[in-house]
Amino acid sequence: MEYEEMKNIVATQVCAQCGGELTIRTNPVDDTNNLEIWCPHNPDHHGYVERETYTQAMRRGEEIHPAIVSAIERKMVPKDDLGRAMNLLALRYPNAIVDPPTAALFIMDCARLDIDPLISPAEAVPIPFKSRKKKSGGQVEEKVTVQMILPRTAGSPWRPGDVLTSG
Numbered sequence: 441m442e443y444e445e446m447k448n449i450v451a452t453q454v455c456a457q458c459g460g461e462l463t464i465r466t467n468p469v470d471d472t473n474n475l476e477i478w479c480p481h482n483p484d485h486h487g488y489v490e491r492e493t494y495t496q497a498m499r500r501g502e503e504i505h506p507a508i509v510s511a512i513e514r515k516m517v518p519k520d521d522l523g524r525a526m527n528l529l530a531l532r533y534p535n536a537i538v539d540p541p542t543a544a545l546f547i548m549d550c551a552r553l554d555i556d557p558l559i560s561p562a563e564a565v566p567i568p569f570k571s572r573k574k575k576s577g578g579q580v581e582e583k584v585t586v587q588m589i590l591p592r593t594a595g596s597p598w599r600p601g602d603v604l605t606s607g
């Protein structure tokens with residue numbers, strides 16, 4: 441595969457198994473310096489899906505990849521389904537989790553990072569931020585993004601984590 445083609449895949453696709461960003465690396469097992477696309481989140485992950493398709497599905501709060509749902513069920517919400525996790529999150533953070541897609545996105549990202557926002561104390565907390573963007577017509581569009589905050593340890597300052605965009 442050509443390098444340009446690989447770059448294109450990394451730009452347009454995400455890991456089919458965890459939804460994470462893909463990267464290009466030199467294949468460590470042969471000495472030909474062959475490049476390969478891999479998931480840095482887990483070397484056992486294979487395959488990729490289109491980023492747009494994936495993001496759209498998550499934004500709609502549906503068609504979540506089964507591997508991710510099972511990861512959530514296994515790690516985060518045993519014996520519960522994603523909908524219930526989304527409800528719990530919305531109840532706990534009504535100001536940040538304003539709609540199902542926001543909840544789904546946040547839970548997906550927590551699952552990807554292997555952290556649990558539903559235990560107490562939470563390993564991740566969604567915080568809403570309002571941002572303003574000027575549209576081409578000169579109008580100002582207000583957008584609420586949800587930022588994930590990861591507490592380091594109890595009593596220590598928060599630090600910002602991944603930025604999730606909703607809407």
Ligand SMILES: [Zn+2]
Pocket residue numbers: 455456457458459460479480481482485
């Ligand atoms: Zn992966």
